[in-house]
Structures are given as C-alpha cells and as structure tokens.
Amino acid sequence: MRSGLKVFLVGMPGSGKSTVGKRLAQKLGFHFLDLDALIIEREGQSIAQLFESRGQAYFREAEASALRSVGGLPHSLVLATGGGAPCFLDNMTYMQEQGLTIYLQVTPQELVKRLTAEELSLRPLLKNKSEIELLAYLTETLAHREQFYSRAKLTINTGGITLKAATQALETQVLAILAS
Structure with missing residues (x-):
C-alpha cells in the first residue's frame, strides 16, 4: 500500500461519507x-456555532485551512469532507492534486430519507426545513454542486445499497487504483 495516500470522499450531507469512510479506512488500514470534526477541534466551536458567530465565509476559510493541513500528514488516510467543501476556494482542485477523490452519489429523495432530525439540527444549511423544503433545497444544492462532485476520479452510487456493499465497492475501486 502506498504510504501517505489521501482518499477524499465528497458528496452531499447524508451520502455516507463519514459512515462509509470509517469502514473503508479500517479495511484499508488507513x-x-x-x-x-477537524474544524471543530481547531476552532473550538461546533459548525452551527461557527456559522452563527462568524458566518459562512469564515467557515469556508476555516474549512479550506483544515483541508490543506491534512495534505501534509505523512500517513495514509480517508477524509470525509463536508458537503460544500469541494465547491469553495479551489478545494476540489487541491484534493485532486493531493490524492484520490471519490464522489458518493445519492439522489435528493434518498438523502431526505437518510437524514435524521438530529443530523438536520446539526447542519446549519439544513435545519428548520420541512420535508418539502428540504427536498427542494437538496435538489437545488445538488444541481449546483454536481459540477464539482463530478470532477472526482471515481463516482460510486450509494443510494439504496447497504453500508457493507458501499464499503466493498469503494474498497475494490481503491485497491484497483493502488495496484495500477
């Protein structure tokens, strides 16, 4: 296994980046x-608090800074990015230069089913929306973000498949790339 490989998971909130990412890292020994979580640790505030106290522009700068801090780490890792991370401050270009980008693709309808009330309350851009408003927001946001997500080296559709199947699909793809 190549030392220092960075695998960046991108996609909408609820696409499985953190859940599948943990499993993938474990399987690969990364x-x-x-x-x-890295932003929260560095800033000493939750994402919601950062949005409220400092605004989205500050958050995006903190996000880009945290992302770039990962590039210099010597060990191989899987990084679950925030849903908007690839769309700001040339972050997608940076991730492509630093390692392997993988887009976890899910429809807005599937995302609405997956996102729990607790998860929604923790996400400043999603909280306090009715199911209809949430679907409209996710559909519109995905339409905008797709131009960034689609630049990923790999796309894996995680909609309607189990966690185990999604992890297996990712592991197979990553190992094939590492072997080439």
Missing part, C-alpha cells in the same frame, strides 16, 4: 478523519 487513518480516518472527518473534516467537520
């Missing part, structure tokens, strides 16, 4: 990091 470290796992969640970009939002």
